[in-house]
Amino acid sequence: xxxxxxxxxxxxxxxxxxxxxxxVTAYTVYNRMLLPTVFRSVEEDYRHLKEAVQVWDxxxxxxxxxxxxxxxxLMQMLTPRDLRGMLPGQCYYVPIVDETGGMLNDPxxxxxxxxxxxxxxxxxxxxxxxxxxxxxxxxxxxxxxPDVSPLAVQGPRADDLMAAVFGDGVRDxxxxxxxxxxxxxxxxxxxxxxxxxxxxxxxxxxxSDLGMPLWNALMEAGRTLDVRAGCPNGIERVEAGLLSYGxxxxxxxxPHECGLGRFCNTATAIGCVGRDALLRVxxxxxxxxxxxxxxxxxxxxxxxxxxxxxxxxxxxxVTSAANSPDFGCGVAIGMVRMTHWDDGTALRVETPAGPMxxxxxxxxxx
Ligand code: THG
Numbered sequence: 092x093x094x095x096x097x098x099x100x101x102x103x104x105x106x107x108x109x110x111x112x113x114x115v116t117a118y119t120v121y122n123r124m125l126l127p128t129v130f131r132s133v134e135e136d137y138r139h140l141k142e143a144v145q146v147w148d149x150x151x152x153x154x155x156x157x158x159x160x161x162x163x164x165l166m167q168m169l170t171p172r173d174l175r176g177m178l179p180g181q182c183y184y185v186p187i188v189d190e191t192g193g194m195l196n197d198p199x200x201x202x203x204x205x206x207x208x209x210x211x212x213x214x215x216x217x218x219x220x221x222x223x224x225x226x227x228x229x230x231x232x233x234x235x236x237p238d239v240s241p242l243a244v245q246g247p248r249a250d251d252l253m254a255a256v257f258g259d260g261v262r263d264x265x266x267x268x269x270x271x272x273x274x275x276x277x278x279x280x281x282x283x284x285x286x287x288x289x290x291x292x293x294x295x296x297x298x299s300d301l302g303m304p305l306w307n308a309l310m311e312a313g314r315t316l317d318v319r320a321g322c323p324n325g326i327e328r329v330e331a332g333l334l335s336y337g338x339x340x341x342x343x344x345x346p347h348e349c350g351l352g353r354f355c356n357t358a359t360a361i362g363c364v365g366r367d368a369l370l371r372v373x374x375x376x377x378x379x380x381x382x383x384x385x386x387x388x389x390x391x392x393x394x395x396x397x398x399x400x401x402x403x404x405x406x407x408x409v410t411s412a413a414n415s416p417d418f419g420c421g422v423a424i425g426m427v428r429m430t431h432w433d434d435g436t437a438l439r440v441e442t443p444a445g446p447m448x449x450x451x452x453x454x455x456x457x
Contacts, residue, residue: 093101101125104150105240105302108217109310111308113320121151121214129323131387137326140289144248145308145321149286149293150240155198155210155218157225159232162206164362165225169210170200171346171363173356179204182267182282186219186346186354188365192372193342194349195220197334200285201269201295209280209295211241224364232296238299245291245307253292255312261292269295274305286323288331299303302361326413329422332383337425339410341379345369347377348426379407379428383452384440386421389414391444398441399425406431409440409449421447422455 095101095118102124106112110127117129127148130136139145157165167174170185177183179202187196187210196217201209210217210247222234244253253261257272264270269282280295296302310318334340340349346369347355357369384399388410399407407427415422423440431438434453439446 095120104148105296105299106148106150106242106306108303109147109306110320115320115322122153122212124151124153126151127320128184128325130320130322133413134326134449136321137324137416139317139319140246140287140321140324140327141397142247143317144246144252144291144313145243145317145319146313147243147285147322148320149243152199152211152241153236154201154215154239154295155212155221156235156237156239157208157210157221157232159206159230161230162208164201165221165230165232165234166208167360167362168212168228168364169221170222171223171355171365171369173359174200175359177202180268180270182269182284184267184354185210186349186351187220188346188363188369189220189342190364190368192345192365192368194336194340194344194346194351194363197336197340197349197351201280201282203280209237209239211295215336219341238297240296240299240302242294242296242305242309243285243291244294245285245287245321246289248313248318249289249291252309252316252318253281255309261444264292270438274308275301277301279425286333287327288333289307289327312362318412326415326422329411329413329424330415330418332424332454334381334424335411336438339426344426345372345377347373348380350381361409377418377429379426380432382407382427383455384409384425384427384438385425385450385452385455386412386423386440387419387448387450388421389444390421390423390441393423394420397425397443399427399431400441400446401431401436406438409442412442420454421449423449
């Protein structure tokens with residue numbers, strides 16, 4: 092593929108200078124911002140992520156901030172996950188749905204205080220939807236995109252690296268919880284979360300000015316840990332079953348089709364704008380659902396949906412695929428019809444490189 096032309100529309104991040112100095116070789120665009128996708132090679136980056144520790148510029152996971160007396164009410168309008176038991180200091184993975192129950196985004200919600208939330212968004216213009224609801228319902232809440240940029244530290248040595256920069260207190264942060272930690276006199280949200288299954292943290296940098304100082308401090312402190320610049324890895328995240336909004340799901344899909352039913356409590360999520368629609372479809376149950384799919388052979392890059400066939404009948408589509416060194420096969424995420432979604436079902440995937448044998452897997456990650 093050709094290069095991407097830089098411009099003001101395609102936003103740089105507070106860490107872009109560090110990413111470039113570290114030798115980034117490919118980017119994608121996410122929320123109109125640069126997101127690195129490759130440093131050395133996807134395979135080398137994958138191996139290193141699983142064995143050491145990486146610092147990821149995931150600034151493109153922009154925050155939609157809700158601030159004011161109606162912030163909690165607005166947050167519950169956005170999601171079918173029941174937020175009543177959620178406390179400040181917690182993060183929740185939350186499906187966001189429209190009035191038809193269609194997925195608009197799958198962010199991480201960060202509850203800073205009863206009246207202040209960050210919605211750490213996937214790649215869709217959620218800010219516009221949230222502002223529209225706040226205005227339409229005359230809610231007493233401010234909605235905007237603050238200057239907050241997440242930096243992820245991922246990999247088995249993430250605890251040691253983070254402790255070197257923020258102190259041993261970070262070791263006590265539980266999964267999907269956060270604490271406030273000092274860096275150069277500034278308090279920062281540090282959560283145990285991130286878009287990999289290798290373990291790690293996300294630092295929510297508030298204020299771009301400390302971007303490079305934070306990046307450099309992590310790189311310095313991590314010398315003996317073999318720290319490297321990294322990024323969400325296209326192989327590891329498919330192995331882990333981490334979904335990608337816009338790839339694996341769109342507003343045509345319900346959370347249940349996406350396998351996100353475990354993050355929905357539609358009956359008790361009073362106020363969710365998609366509640367009635369979801370209650371209707373939940374009664375029947377989904378007729379297609381996201382599945383892990385094992386592919387026999389080397390898969391090409393997946394830049395469009397690949398038809399999944401049972402004989403001559405189309406029964407689904409593959410939406411993400413990669414070649415897994417550890418599993419020794421192609422790994423994929425796809426949407427498969429109910430009649431063919433059982434573990435072990437043999438199918439064929441029509442890739443641009445020709446048809447390939449495939450098997451439905453309950454999950455790679457179980
Ligand atoms: N971190 C933050 N913001 C984000 C992402 C992130 N915004 C964009 C994108 N990633 C949102 N999508 C996801 C998808 C999966 C997870 C987080 C965000 C995730 N899922 C775990 C799982 O499915 O196993 C855990 C979910 C849970 O148990 O609550 O972590 O990565 N800040």
